Structures are given as C-alpha cells and as structure tokens.
Amino acid sequence: MDRQQLATLLECGSDHEWTAVFVVRNDISLIASNTVAEKLLVLNDYRASNHSSFEKEWIPHICAAIKQMGDSVNVQKETISIKGVESILYFLSITKNVTASNEKAQERNLLNMIEHTYDGLVMVDKDGYVQVFSQAYADFIEINQAESIGKHVTEVIPNTRMHIVAKSGVEETAQLQKVGNNYIIVTRTPMYQDEKLVGAVGKLLFKNIGQFTALFRRLNALEKEVRKYKGEFRDRNKASYSFQHLIGESRAFVDVIEEAKKAARGQATILLLGESGTGKELFAHSIHQASSRSMGVFVKVNCAAIPNDLLEAELFGYEEGSFTGAKKGGKLGKFEMADGGTIFLDEIGELPLHMQVKLLRVLQEREVERVGGLTTKSVDVRVVAATNQSLQTLVEKGEFRLDLYYRLNVIELKIPALRDRKADIEPLVHFLLAKYEAILGVTSKGVDSQTMHLLTNYQFPGNIRELENIVERALTLMNPGDWFTPTYLPKELKRKQGHCADIRPLATQLEHAEKEAIVQSLKNAKGNKSEAAKQLGIGRTTLYEKLAKHQLP
Numbered sequence: 001m002d003r004q005q006l007a008t009l010l011e012c013g014s015d016h017e018w019t020a021v022f023v024v025r026n027d028i029s030l031i032a033s034n035t036v037a038e039k040l041l042v043l044n045d046y047r048a049s050n051h052s053s054f055e056k057e058w059i060p061h062i063c064a065a066i067k068q069m070g071d072s073v074n075v076q077k078e079t080i081s082i083k084g085v086e087s088i089l090y091f092l093s094i095t096k097n098v099t100a101s102n103e104k105a106q107e108r109n110l111l112n113m114i115e116h117t118y119d120g121l122v123m124v125d126k127d128g129y130v131q132v133f134s135q136a137y138a139d140f141i142e143i144n145q146a147e148s149i150g151k152h153v154t155e156v157i158p159n160t161r162m163h164i165v166a167k168s169g170v171e172e173t174a175q176l177q178k179v180g181n182n183y184i185i186v187t188r189t190p191m192y193q194d195e196k197l198v199g200a201v202g203k204l205l206f207k208n209i210g211q212f213t214a215l216f217r218r219l220n221a222l223e224k225e226v227r228k229y230k231g232e233f234r235d236r237n238k239a240s241y242s243f244q245h246l247i248g249e250s251r252a253f254v255d256v257i258e259e260a261k262k263a264a265r266g267q268a269t270i271l272l273l274g275e276s277g278t279g280k281e282l283f284a285h286s287i288h289q290a291s292s293r294s295m296g297v298f299v300k301v302n303c304a305a306i307p308n309d310l311l312e313a314e315l316f317g318y319e320e321g322s323f324t325g326a327k328k329g330g331k332l333g334k335f336e337m338a339d340g341g342t343i344f345l346d347e348i349g350e351l352p353l354h355m356q357v358k359l360l361r362v363l364q365e366r367e368v369e370r371v372g373g374l375t376t377k378s379v380d381v382r383v384v385a386a387t388n389q390s391l392q393t394l395v396e397k398g399e400f401r402l403d404l405y406y407r408l409n410v411i412e413l414k415i416p417a418l419r420d421r422k423a424d425i426e427p428l429v430h431f432l433l434a435k436y437e438a439i440l441g442v443t444s445k446g447v448d449s450q451t452m453h454l455l456t457n458y459q460f461p462g463n464i465r466e467l468e469n470i471v472e473r474a475l476t477l478m479n480p481g482d483w484f485t486p487t488y489l490p491k492e493l494k495r496k497q498g499h500c501a502d503i504r505p506l507a508t509q510l511e512h513a514e515k516e517a518i519v520q521s522l523k524n525a526k527g528n529k530s531e532a533a534k535q536l537g538i539g540r541t542t543l544y545e546k547l548a549k550h551q552l553p
C-alpha cells in the first residue's frame with residue numbers, strides 16, 4: 001500500500017457511517033483520518049504516544065469519546081507492510097446514532113427556546129437540584145448560570161420553595177417571593193413523568209412587584225370601565241317605574257292595575273291599548289318590574305321613531321360589513337340586548353308590513369337573525385307592545401297582519417282615558433303639583449276649588465300627559481306661594497267650559513273693588529279727602545282708615 005492508497009483509505013466513509021483508520025508504525029508514528037481528527041481534536045496527543053500505550057489507553061479513550069457522542073464503534077486491527085515497513089492498522093467502524101443526535105438537537109432547541117422565551121425559568125429534580133436555569137433568571141439574581149447547574153436550588157435562589165414543590169407535588173401559583181430588596185411573583189409547578197413526581201419547574205412571572213402592581217392597576221381600571229359601561233347600559237335600559245308610581249283610585253283604573261299585576265306574573269306577550277298619554281309606557285315599566293325578569297333589562301323601542309330602512313338593523317342587529325356604513329364588529333339588535341329581560345314595542349301600529357313578517361317570526365321562533373348574518377340566535381325575551389290605534393281597524397284596512405295581531409294580543413290591557421275615570425283627576429293633580437314643585441324648585445299654596453272643579457270637568461283629549469303640562473305651566477307662571485287659581489289654566493280649557501272670567505274669592509274681589517272706588521273718588525275730588533268721603537258716603541275717619549289699609553297716600 002503506498003501513501004496515496006493510504007490517504008484514500010483514511011478519508012473514506014460517509015456522513016452517517018464513517019471509518020477512522022489509525023496507522024501505527026515502528027511504535028511511534030500515527031496517522032489518523034481527517035474526520036476523526038476533526039471530531040476528536042486530539043490527534044497530536046496520539047502522535048506522541050507509542051504503540052503499546054496507543055492500543056491500551058488511546059483506543060479505549062477514543063471509543064469512549066465516540067460513544068459519549070451517542071454513536072457506536074467497532075474496532076478491528078490488521079498488520080500490513082507499507083513500503084517494507086511493518087505497520088498496524090486500527091479500523092474504527094463508527095455508526096452515527098441518528099435518533100440520539102436528533103434528541104440532542106431537540107434538547108439544544110429546547111434550551112435555546114427557554115433562553116429566548118422565558119423571562120426566568122428554573123427546573124429542579126425531585127431532590128431540589130438545579131437541572132436547568134435560564135440565563136435571564138441567572139442575570140436577574142446575579143449568579144453564574146453554568147455554576148448554578150447541579151447545585152441545590154436553596155443555594156442559588158433566595159427564599160425559594162422549589163425543593164418543597166418538587167417533594168410535595170402541590171403547585172404554587174403567582175406567589176410573592178422576596179429576592180434582595182425586591183418582591184417577585186413566581187409560579188412553581190410540579191413535574192411528572194409516567195405519573196411519578198420527578199421535580200418541579202419554576203417560572204418568574206414578574207421581576208418586581210411594581211410590574212405586577214401596574215398590571216393589576218390596569219386590570220382594575222379595565223374592570224371598572226367594563227362595570228361602568230355595563231352600568232350605563234343597564235341604566236339606559238331599565239324600568240324606571242313600578243305599580244306604586246301609578247296614581248289613580250277610580251274603579252276602572254284599579255281594575256286594570258289588578259289585571260296588569262296578574263299578567264306580569266306570566267311570560268305571555270301583552271298588548272297595551274289606550275289613547276295617547278294614558279300611561280301605557282308606565283304600565284309596561286311596571287309590568288317588567290313586577291315580573292320574574294325584573295333583574296334583566298327593559299329595552300324600549302319606539303317603532304314610529306325609527307326610519308323604516310333602519311328598523312330591521314335596530315331590532316335585530318347587523319353583522320360587520322353587511323352594508324355601507326355598517327359599524328366594525330357589527331351591532332347588537334334590541335332583541336339581543338333584551339335577552340333575559342323585556343322588550344317594549346311602543347307604537348306597534350306604525351310597524352311597516354315587511355317588518356311585521358320578521359317580528360312574527362321572532363315571536364314564533366324566539367330566534368333572531370342579524371342583517372347580513374348567516375346564523376340565527378335564540379333570545380329569551382318577553383314582549384310588551386302598545387298602541388293608541390285600533391289594531392283591528394288596521395287589520396281590516398290591510399295595514400296590520402292578522403297573524404301578528406293574534407300573536408301580540410295574548411293578554412290585552414285597555415287603559416281607560418282620563419275623562420272616563422274622573423275620580424283620578426284630583427289625586428293626579430296633587431301628585432303632579434308636588435312632582436313639578438320639586439322639579440322647578442317652587443312652592444304653591446295648592447289648587448283652589450274653582451280650578452279643581454274646572455279640571456275635573458275637562459275632557460282631557462291628551463289625557464295625563466295634558467294634565468301634566470297644565471300643572472307644569474301653572475307652576476311656571478305663578479308667583480311663588482300663590483294659589484293655583486283658574487288664572488293659570490290655559491284659556492282653551494276655560495273657554496271650552498264657558499268660563500269667561502277669572503273667579504277669585506269674593507273677599508279678594510270686594511277688597512279690590514273698595515280700593516278702586518277710593519282711588520277713583522280721590523281723583524274726582526282732586527285729592528280733597530272730605531269731598532271724596534262725601535262722594536263715597538263714609539265719614540272722614542273711615543276714609544283715613546281705609547287709605548291706611550290699602551296703603552294709599
């Protein structure tokens with residue numbers, strides 16, 4: 001074998017399986033393949049050895065090093081003659097262990113990940129000895145990372161409980177731990193392998209309590225904000241009245257209140273009928289408050305106030321991008337908002353026909369479909385509807401669907417007009433007077449009998465709303481502390497009842513007439529008091545007394 005052949009032999013082998021050849025001549029020379037040289041980097045050391053120590057010490061040493069790398073090795077020895085010189089060839093047939101090297105690579109990746117992902121991480125075995133310690137953690141507590149491995153964790157981390165968790169198997173979440181002058185927040189999790197406790201992993205969540213407090217404050221602020229919005233939503237969508245706010249003692253009124261209280265107990269749809277201003281909305285609020293849904297929201301929809309093309313989106317909501325101008329994230333419809341509560345559909349007679357069909361479906365299926373949506377959502381809502389129109393007439397005219405009318409009219413409550421329950425007028429006037437005195441910050445002596453008489457006999461086409469306006473107007477025009485006299489009633493009301501002049505108490509009118517007569521007679525007598533007394537047919541002393549009484553000069 002010449003040098004060239006030997007060189008080829010030395011460098012043979014593939015990536016996964018390669019052969020290292022060592023040639024020992026005359027006890028002193030050594031040649032190894034480059035592959036082995038690169039891998040073991042100890043070639044020069046072999047060169048210095050002799051044949052006997054090479055075989056006894058270095059071959060086992062090289063084999064051990066190869067095995068430690070996870071590969072397997074097989075040694076063969078052959079005696080050959082190279083250019084007449086006897087030499088010994090050692091063939092090391094090395095097989096790379098792919099699995100082992102993959103595992104090594106995975107381990108390296110994992111450690112790499114730990115270094116880059118976690119702020120601080122420590123892993124101990126079941127006896128509390130450190131197996132892994134991330135650089136960030138080491139930097140934070142100012143220790144040498146490499147030196148920490150293998151030490152007992154209590155020697156590395158002050159006030160640690162890692163060794164306790166590794167023994168107890170009980171997780172400790174978000175615990176405060178003092179490190180130097182700082183408080184840190186850590187989580188210690190026991191580690192199991194084949195259901196056996198093998199150690200624990202500790203994670204540093206916050207490097208100082210300040211970070212945690214800042215996060216905690218932020219969370220608190222967000223929570224407050226959510227509570228505020230929830231509160232605002234509930235405030236805007238809550239029933240503000242209950243039956244005790246409804247004033248009236250007439251038989252007709254008391255009867256309808258009783259019916260409404262019974263209806264409130266169930267879940268059936270209620271239709272409130274009555275002229276405008278009779279208190280239908282107040283009834284709807286009160287029914288919700290007296291029902292089992294009182295903890296839920298009360299959502300009011302005025303069907304007459306919403307433009308036709310917006311009505312569907314308003315009632316059932318819409319999905320994002322369902323039309324130009326649709327809000328990002330879509331919008332909740334009133335039915336969804338009222339889930340668990342009551343929806344009050346005021347002026348239901350104004351609902352356009354195409355929407356009546358959709359409403360009918362919701363009432364039947366108890367499901368809503370958002371505009372632009374592909375799915376339906378079930379809602380648990382009680383419906384209370386109201387109208388001042390005759391739905392039957394609308395049905396006859398083809399403006400209201402008969403099927404919807406029946407769906408709504410499960411329980412019908414008719415609220416009588418104020419003129420049909422005159423006994424309610426007086427208590428209502430007193431109630432409204434007190435209400436508006438408080439609102440306007442004024443006081444009055446009360447309502448005189450003439451005014452009450454006029455009010456009781458008035459027809460009130462606008463019902464209680466009209467009475468409310470009359471009382472507010474009077475209190476605004478009156479001097480503080482005055483009586484509510486007919487002077488402060490609207491002319492229209494007095495005219496309709498043939499009441500042409502203000503009627504004031506007789507004594508007041510007599511006083512006023514006396515003062516007028518005195519002023520007139522003094523004018524006629526050009527200030528001569530004796531002459532004026534003569535004209536008036538009274539004595540001078542009496543005239544002087546009356547001048548003083550009326551504070552005339």
Ligand SMILES: Nc1ncnc2c1ncn2[C@@H]1O[C@H](COP(=O)(O)OP(=O)(O)OP(=O)(O)O)[C@@H](O)[C@H]1O
Pocket residue numbers: 245246247248274275276277278279280281282283346387388464465468
């Ligand atoms: N029984 C009552 N006691 C006290 N106030 C009442 C009573 N009924 C009605 N009101 C008052 O009268 C006004 C009109 O009532 P409400 O709005 O409930 O009437 P409505 O029948 O719903 O009217 P519309 O048909 O015009 O919507 C409200 O300010 C309400 O507070």
